Amino acid sequence: MKGNLSYLPAEREITSVDDIYREEPANDPYMVTSIKIRTSLRNRIKAAAGIKGIRMQDLVAQALAEYLDRHE
Numbered sequence: 715m716k717g718n719l720s721y722l723p724a725e726r727e728i729t730s731v732d733d734i735y736r737e738e739p740a741n742d743p744y745m746v747t748s749i750k751i752r753t754s755l756r757n758r759i760k761a762a763a764g765i766k767g768i769r770m771q772d773l774v775a776q777a778l779a780e781y782l783d784r785h786e
Contacts, residue, residue, distance in 0.1 A: 759773055
């Protein structure tokens, strides 16, 4: 493995968020993350967010929450 050699995957079974975190933060703050997406997808997100009058991050958060709700 190249790159960050300090990273080791969990040696236990992880089936939910509860297995990773002891408890959810009380105020559910925003966390900074980074993902790579294709330019065409970013442009679609930007256009859809503009049409709905919301921020791109809010549109992505809504889409991911809806996806996870359907597939959990």
